[in-house]
Amino acid sequence: MTKTGRAVIAQGQAFEIREYPVPHPEPGKVLLRQELAGICGTDLHNWQNGIQGEMVLGHENVGVVEAIGAGGALDYIGRPLEEGDRVIFSPGTGGYGAYGFYDTPDKPPHFYGGFADYIYLGLHNTCMLKTDCAPEVAVLTEPFTIGVHAAMRGNVQLGDTVVVQGSGAIGLVTLLCAKQMGAAQIIMVGGPAKRLELAKRYGADVTVNIEEVKTVGERTEQTLWHTPMKQGADVVFECAGFLPATPEGLGYVRHGGTFVEVGHFVDMGSIDFNINQLLMRKNMRVEAIWGSQYEHFVRGLRILEKNEYPYADMVSHTLPLDQVLNGFHALNGSYRLGDEEVIKIAVKAWDD
Secondary structure (H helix, E strand, O other): OOOEEEEEEEEEOEEEEEEEEOOOOOOOOEEEEEEEEEOOHHHHHHHHHOEEEEEEEOOEEEEEEEEEOOOOOEOOOOOEOOOOOEEEEOOEOOOOOEOOEEOOOOOOOOOOOOOEOEEEEOOOOOOEEEOOOOHHHHOOHHHHHHHHHHHHHHOOOOOOEEEEEOOOHHHHHHHHHHHHOOOOEEEEEEOOHHHHHHHHHOOOOEEEEOOOOOOHHHHHHHHHHOOHHHOOEEEEEEOOOOOOHHHHHHOOEEEEEEEEEOOOOOOOOOOOOOHHHHOHHHOOEEEEOOOOOHHHHHHHHHHHHHOOOOHHHHEEEEEEHHHHHHHHHHHOOOOEEOOEEOOEEEEEOOOO
């Protein structure tokens, strides 16, 4: 009898669970039994805009090797994979397709996204890495690589003052990476309170709660007060992914400082801002990152495996496949599931 598995199909702002035959891996390919799949801000923004056509989402994944094709398989750094190994992987494959954005779900192999029972690593040039991390830590690898890329592109220096806008997963991992690179003063601008409490545990020296400090002027005044001579930060990372955050963040940067755009992986529209006042007169360096490369996965996973911070606490909630929509609604503004504040939500297909 053919084994089947479930996959969540997104269309517009609706989700439907369908069942498909589970593929047997081709030579050199790997089938994972999904453990956790994070709901990413990119997933959220695509959903807010309305998913065009049908799509299997979920690109922040960890799973256990269920089957390996003939001839076996190696991970990205050359280690042989075996059934039962825990594996993370890069959603992008360098031009050969991407996991988590599969737009023909009824076409085999079906399981090219994390919101499903299985994930088939069948795309050419897939970067797989096995790990001993707990699943709640391993599932953070893909967003953590964004933090690695951002901190490296921002060229954070020992002793820098850094501002991170946005206290979701991307903001939190960027904070962690800036800390690792030597930032001495880190100011987190975000909310709600539970996220800011975790930011403190991750090394934030100052937090500014946007639910309490509601105007740009007040937030700017509070943020600049904690920078050297109240002149602004050496590096500012915009990780919120909301249009008004960008001009606000440019106002946090000191003369000669650096602004790094991290949060806009989905086209959310355009903004007006004063180029002369916010860019030119500050002699500013502006950077932007697009995803991450395989080197960032290797670098980032090594840091996560040291487990020097309570990384797993970032995953505040896990939801079964049939409650994915609840997770999207919780992240769509209120950041709450019922009465509980959420930080990171992951989808879990199987009961332990």
